[in-house]
Amino acid sequence: MNFQYDSYAYFFDLLAFAPVLLLLYFSTSSPRLRRLAMTASGMYLMSFIAPRLVLFYLVFWLLVFFVHRCAFTEEGGRRPWLRGARRFLARFSIVLFALPLLLWKIYGNGFTLIFTAQGNELLSLFSTKLWELDMARSVVIPLGLSFTTFRALDLVIKTYLGKIENLRLDEVLFYGFFPPVQVFGPIIEYEDVARQDHNPDAALFLYGLLRVTGGFLKVFVAAAFMHPHVAFPAAPAALPVWVLWLKLLGYYLYLYLNFSGYSDVAVGASALFGFRIKENFNFPLWQTNIQDYWNSWHMSLTHWARRNVYVPAGGYRAETQYLAIFCTMMVIALWHKLTPACFIYGLYHGGLMAGYRHLSEARDGAAEGKTPLWRRPAAGRALTYLAVSVSLPLIFIPESQLLPYYAALLGMGR
């Protein structure tokens, strides 16, 4: 059964449709109509993955809108029970919006099956033909669910903090169905797309085209041709150790090209419509320490985690900072998969980050002296590259094959 849906199909559709959408979007100066055009297009494009996803996300964002408008308002605040109910809804909403993602991460394929079957059955209430067409689509994971969840939680938390207030329904839906980042790419914040009243901009448009082209070259030329050479081998012990290491180091590069390529396409596609969304990568392979690596790899996720996990977990107080670091890295790690291997990945990177924090604090206090070799940029870069590379199998190799793989990497088990 095909659980895979290749994100490139979505991006191809997005770009093939972009000329039409650009005409629609810029033919009016009314932000409301522009939002409508963009939201409808987001749904239209998603329907080619599967119509059931459109229905699910529509319900999801309607709920987000409801919570945004009702949960945190102080109106009617004189009645304590109403305040209590709202506070409950506000707290509960975090769990509510994270729930589908959590269920998916916990139950995996089981969740995908139920989600697919139920979503499809719901469609039959609206239209027989839509229901039939949906059955012709693949049984797929709820594509874009983690990105959607992070976007929704961010909006809810910002509502709670009073930073975003009184959005209209079409504004929330626009944020939810913004086509360039629906299935892949940076986790945008509401502020990134809050204004839709700009004029077409040639510089931004050209920049967008360049980013899209560059992104596609990364994904379809560089990464695509690299993949068969760096993919994790099924029988690692049969390969010379140095080949295994070469493949592992190459895999990191491949991962970067693939992921950042798609992010480039998302950033570029947004720019075509005049939006400067936040970058997702900033030369992560060229960073000299682990903290800079995390500040430059999938930045939109780390920044999200910094805002919404690290700070609330007490990262801003000396006494709780290390706990906060571990909590943050664990969220980032377990976001990939809820498995013991990813838990180890979280511990590993949490440990590296905490160690680095400890060292830099110590260094801040120490007198300037001769820089030791390992702290020179070149050595830092090599060490960081290596440290990140060796943790990647924890995420990308099935658990049963992990031990044999690492053993083979160390030249054992032959």
Next chain:
Amino acid sequence: MSDALIDLFAEVLQVDAAELSDDTSPDNLRQWDSLAAMHLVAAIEEKFSTRLSTKEIMKMSTIGLARETLKGKDIDV
């Protein structure tokens, strides 16, 4: 023009005050990393003799928002 809050940020982040504005945030200033953020909180609390709650700190994602939050606590910045 001297601005107490900007000066404080400049001092802790070790950047020129001219580079900072109310729109400065961790997203557009590399020096404002998580370690610096911790020092910032401590410095703000010390300088303005106040105690910031988690919610207030979560809100302070730009210098402007920090200013707004402090004003909300009747601190003139």
Next chain:
Amino acid sequence: MKDGKPKLPFGYEAGWQGVARACLWCLFFLVVAGGLAPHPAEEIPFTKAAAGTPVVPMVTIADDHRLIREDVKRDPEKLDILWISDSSGVLIAADKDFVTAGEDDTRILPAFVARDLQDRYGLKNFTIHFYAQLGMHPVDKLIFTLEALRRKPDLIVMPINPFYDFSHYKVMGQNAPLQLAPRAFADRPALWPLGLAIVSPSNGLLTLAGDRLRVICEAGPIKREVERNLLSRFSLLTHGNAGEEAKFDSPLNNVGFWIAYELLGGDVSRITGRDGKPSQQMLNQRVMESGSPLLRHSLATESTRRVMDYLRQSGIPALLYTMPLGDPYYLSPSSANALGNIRDYLRAENRAHEKGTLRLIPEIPANIRRTITFRPGDNTHITEPGAFDDYLARQIWQEIGKYRLQKTEEK
């Protein structure tokens, strides 16, 4: 970048003219790249099975966007039979299945029929253009039918699938021939809503671009070709890559999933055979029993009806035969009943349009059916055609006679 304006490389100042120029350059390079890229041969399934017969397989492998091979030109001197087929026209050796069978294990029904037409009926000067797709479903058939009509053959032959042509499950295949749909639907406004729902923007663009942007349209085959030629020289790193992607452990295919969940509420025992494995036959039976030619608001029945309507309107002779099935389908009262409904419906259609050029074969006669060897446990797919190919050849021969289609050999 504080003002939100990105910097362009080399300090370039962009204007709309510059944008237009950049787009044109982009197109130019894509076209040039298309000229430089290798021209991988179209991989045409069933080539071996058709060798030595007048059958010409026409459809490329699924990821080749060319889909219909371009090198075959119609010979006006020859009688042109266009045969659209799903897996019922493909005969796989009994010890193989559709996934594991190679070209050597595969035979095709039209090759048998073509030999019969030559040897028994003395038909000469004809070609059977074979449009086959494994898992062809109602919407796919509609698209292939319209494509067939565009080619104006002398006769069209196509099976009717009693399972999927009249049920909700699987109205189109995973590899639906969508790149043909825009062209096929263009002059039929009634099909535009369906086209909008199934033809994605990139399908549309690929159709528009055609071979002008072959570097995109043929990306899959070109990439394979380049990898074969170039990157195989660096074989060290690919050494030991035996790893196949982990597959989900369900033995059911995609259709099986929908049947299991939608039709059976997750109870797969009704499609599990005595050996504990999911049974293709039981699955088909359940699908057939759930459907009916009279289903309302269904894309499947609507597509099947449209296929018949468009064939009739075209005036091109067409023969649609209900695919033969093994006895077990007739032994189960519920599926025999479902088959009966389809037979009655097709008979009524024949009666209602007696004068038309479309002839439906509502059922393969039992004495013919019983000579066919079906795949064991499946009773749907044929391994040995018995007298069936001769039966079909006779039907085709009758149509040829009826419309005096035979071309005389000219010296």
